[in-house]
Amino acid sequence: MNVIRAQSGWIEVICGSMFSGKTEELIRRLRRAQIAKQEVQIFKPIIDARYSLDHIASHSDQKLKAQVVRSAKDILEAISAKTQVVGIDEAQFFNLDLVDACQTLADRGLRVIVAGLDQDYRGLPFEPIPQLLAIAEYITKNNAICVVCGNPASRSQRIIADEERVVVGAQDAYEARCRVCFDPELNDKNTKTKKDKKTRPLRSSQARPS
Ligand SMILES: [Zn+2]
Numbered sequence: 001m002n003v004i005r006a007q008s009g010w011i012e013v014i015c016g017s018m019f020s021g022k023t024e025e026l027i028r029r030l031r032r033a034q035i036a037k038q039e040v041q042i043f044k045p046i047i048d049a050r051y052s053l054d055h056i057a058s059h060s061d062q063k064l065k066a067q068v069v070r071s072a073k074d075i076l077e078a079i080s081a082k083t084q085v086v087g088i089d090e091a092q093f094f095n096l097d098l099v100d101a102c103q104t105l106a107d108r109g110l111r112v113i114v115a116g117l118d119q120d121y122r123g124l125p126f127e128p129i130p131q132l133l134a135i136a137e138y139i140t141k142n143n144a145i146c147v148v149c150g151n152p153a154s155r156s157q158r159i160i161a162d163e164e165r166v167v168v169g170a171q172d173a174y175e176a177r178c179r180v181c182f183d184p185e186l187n188d189k190n191t192k193t194k195k196d197k198k199t200r201p202l203r204s205s206q207a208r209p210s
Contacts, residue, residue, distance in 0.1 A: 009106035013132050015118035016142035018156040019176045023089055024058040025140065026115040031064070033085040033111070040085045042066040043075050045093035056089040072101035084110060091116030092126045092166065099131045120165050121158035121174070122184045144176030155182035162187065 014025050033040050044056050044066045055063040064087075069075055072094050079086065086105055091098060091114045102112045118129045118141070133139055143152035153176035160173045167173040177183075 007109040009109040010111060010137040011102050011106050011132065011135060012111070012113045012138040012140070013129065013136040014113065014115040014140045014142065015129050015133065017119065017144050017154050017176050018117065018171075018174045019144040020142035020153070021058070021144075022115040022117075022142055023056055025142065026087055026089055026113060027056065027058060027064050029113055030085065030087045038084045039080070039082045040087065041079060041083045042087040042089070043069050043078070044089045046070050047090075047093045056087070071095075072097035076101050076104060079105065079110075086110055086112045088112070088114045089116075091129060091132065092120075094128060096128050096131060098128045099135065102132060103135065117156065117166075119155060121156055121187055123155050123182060126165075146178035146181050147175045148177060148181035151178040151180070153178045153181075155179065157182055158187040160187075 012029070014022050014029075016022055030040055030042060042056060042064055046068050054066060054068060056066045057063045066087075066089065067078055069078065075086070075088065075098075088094075088098070088102075093116075098114075102114060105112045114129075114132055114136075116129050116132075117126050118133070120126045141154075143154055145151075146153040155177045157175045157177040158167065158173055159175055160167070162173065
């Protein structure tokens with residue numbers, strides 16, 4: 001006897017540091033779904049202006065057309081009835097409402113694939129990714145390669161001085177670093193130096209851990 005089950009949705013999270021290939025992996029999965037003739041919708045937050053306004057784009061210049069949204073609520077409102085797969089890039093720019101939105105879509109039977117930074121420049125968990133990891137069915141954690149020593153890199157080292165949690169559209173502001181070479185206080189030191197002396201911040205080559 002054949003049992004016909006209601007179509008079940010699920011959540012996939014692709015996380016990791018900067019330069020770890022998160023968007024590349026997201027694009028790969030979404031392309032596979034498109035090749036299988038599944039209905040795909042892709043979203044990105046309005047804050048991420050790098051490369052291309054209405055595309056998600058990896059550092060290796062792969063692109064897919066995306067809808068730009070201001071909030072997780074906008075994603076729910078923009079979903080069309082025939083959509084089967086939803087891709088969301090740069091999840092760290094959304095607030096915790098994204099968690100509920102992903103749950104709602106997965107509960108409706110959609111496959112939801114979310115990519116984002118799991119740690120901020122201090123190496124601290126970067127919401128909403130930790131919350132999404134807890135409820136996801138599938139998790140992929142990518143590493144980059146540490147630019148200092150060549151080991152697998154799980155941290156995003158900010159190498160310019162800035163007090164914002166994310167410096168938008170400034171790829172040169174970050175380096176992938178491993179646990180040993182990562183200095184969570186480097187940014188604060190640089191910011192302080194900038195304020196105190198109004199000099200240029202330390203570059204990474206001057207600020208390597210001893
Ligand atoms: Zn290292």
